Amino acid sequence: MRIGELAERTGLSKDAIRFYERLGLVTGERLGNGYRDFPEEAVTWLYYVRTAQTLGFTLAEIRRHREELREAPDTAAALSALFEDKIRVIDSRMAELASLRADLSERVGNGCPLRAGAL
Incomplete structure (x- = not known):
């Protein structure tokens, strides 16, 4: 077509x-x-x-796993393994974001440490 x-x-x-x-x-x-x-x-x-x-899969991830995705039935263990790997990536990123949030929360009300005069 x-x-x-x-x-x-x-x-x-x-x-x-x-x-x-x-x-x-x-x-x-x-x-x-x-x-x-x-x-x-x-x-x-x-x-x-x-x-x-x-x-949440990137195009690079899809390309890297395209043969697995194309060949596997929807209930395949390979797909579950890919999903579990993605969950681990998401959990790691969530932990990084929580840490960043905590750091930013500590800085609220303390001025900006990035200004030239603060260095």
Whole structure:
């Protein structure tokens, strides 16, 4: 299918699909007339990509695990392992943010230590 049909069926813009193609997340074959021709499974795969992004996965993570994601059934242990890894990353980031929040809270009302005169 051409990029316009893929865009219509997925709700993505043509530019977004081209961007994903540049990143290697989706591939289309070039026809003799220069048009892209995408396989039917690109529709399902792009839904997976968007869902993974919604769940906090970066495009780099999706690209790194694309074969696992494409090949695994929805109930696969591999997907659970990816989700558990992502939860650990989120927990770590939450701890970092809590520490940053505590540091900022301590500084409230004490002036700005970043001003030139405070150094």
